[in-house]
Amino acid sequence: MTPEGHAHVAALVTALEQLGPQVDKVERWGTELAGVLAGGARLLAAGNGGSAAHAQHLTAELVGRYRDDRVPLSAATLHADISTLTAVGNDYGYDEVFARQVRAHGRTGDVLVLLSTSGASRNLLRAADQGRWSGLRVWALTGPDPNPLAGVVDEAIAVDAPSAACTQEVHQVIVHLLCAAVDAALGTDAESHRDGSDLTPHATTSADALPSMGQDR
Numbered sequence: 001m002t003p004e005g006h007a008h009v010a011a012l013v014t015a016l017e018q019l020g021p022q023v024d025k026v027e028r029w030g031t032e033l034a035g036v037l038a039g040g041a042r043l044l045a046a047g048n049g050g051s052a053a054h055a056q057h058l059t060a061e062l063v064g065r066y067r068d069d070r071v072p073l074s075a076a077t078l079h080a081d082i083s084t085l086t087a088v089g090n091d092y093g094y095d096e097v098f099a100r101q102v103r104a105h106g107r108t109g110d111v112l113v114l115l116s117t118s119g120a121s122r123n124l125l126r127a128a129d130q131g132r133w134s135g136l137r138v139w140a141l142t143g144p145d146p147n148p149l150a151g152v153v154d155e156a157i158a159v160d161a162p163s164a165a166c167t168q169e170v171h172q173v174i175v176h177l178l179c180a181a182v183d184a185a186l187g188t189d190a191e192s193h194r195d196g197s198d199l200t201p202h203a204t205t206s207a208d209a210l211p212s213m214g215q216d217r
Contacts, residue, residue, distance in 0.1 A: 008166065015161040015170050022157050026174055029139060029155075030181020036111055036137070037062070038186060042074035044106060044136070046098045046127055047115035050168045052079045054141075055115050058175045066179035070186055078102070078127070098127035108135030115171055116140065117164040119147025128152045141174055143167045 001009075033043065043062060045055035059075035078101045079085055088097045102112060112131040114124045119142035128149060131138040138153040144167075145158035157174060161167040 008163075011162050011166050012169055015159060015166055016173065018160050019170055019173070023177060025155070025157060026177045027181040030178045031185040032137075033111055033178070034182045034185035036109065037073040037075075037182070039109070040074075041107065041109045041111070042076065042105075043111045043113060044076055044078060044102060044131075045113040045115070046078040046124065048079075048121055048123070050164075051115035051117060051141075051171070052077070054168065054171050054175055055113065056080060057172070058113065058178065061175070061179045062182065066176070066183050068183060070183060073182070076105070078105075095122045095126055098123050099130040102127050102130040102134060102136070106131060106134045106136045110136045112136045112138045114138070114140045114149060114153065115142075116147075116149050117143045117167040117171075119143055119145075119149035119158075121149070124149055125152060141171045 037043065043059065045059050046052070047055040056077045056079075059077050062073040062075040064072070078098045081101075084101065085097050088100045092100060098114075106112065112127065114128055116124050119140070124140075125148055128138050128140070129152060132152075132154070140149045140153040140156040142150050142156055142158045143164065144160050145156070147158065150156035150158050159167045159170045159174075161170060
């Protein structure tokens with residue numbers, strides 16, 4: 001491994017060790033988020049660049065599953081709809097691409113999670129302001145504190161890391177811890193499958209689904 005590689009790994013280990021005291025907060029967020037989603041509200045998430053990928057990873061784990069099977073949970077990323085993103089950016093400017101969607105989709109009681117390594121992205125700051133104005137609970141994952149985003153959300157977890165890359169790697173760990181906490185709060189027993197999603201559908205063949213057409217194909 002190169003000296004640069006050793007330095008990166010050492011910085012990541014240090015950042016993860018410093019995350020330790022904040023794990024309780026992550027798990028509390030997961031418990032609160034489980035209650036929100038089980039009650040019929042939804043999670044909205046957004047980020048730019050690599051942080052957009054982490055936001056989408058979070059919502060994918062909730063709609064799908066993290067480890068064990070459970071009911072799907074309502075979660076959406078605000079950058080995934082390219083037509084909306086580019087339309088809003090073209091008509092209102094890139095600073096509004098998330099805030100306008102929060103205004104459109106967010107409802108009182110929903111949760112908005114914003115991810116930013118710098119904590120200074122104007123489109124996320126606008127989204128945070130809109131989220132709080134609309135009655136959403138707004139959380140952020142950021143880089144080192146202090147930063148603007150951490151100062152305008154309801155709660156933030158600031159990662160003390162020396163680079164954006166290292167910050168993003170710790171954010172991914174937080175995403176997984178959050179998903180694990182949601183699953184733990186919801187439970188994964190049979191009661192979590194009340195919608196029947198655990199039932200295996202009857203596999204119909206073309207012969208089952210269509211009237212007989214004879215032997216010709």
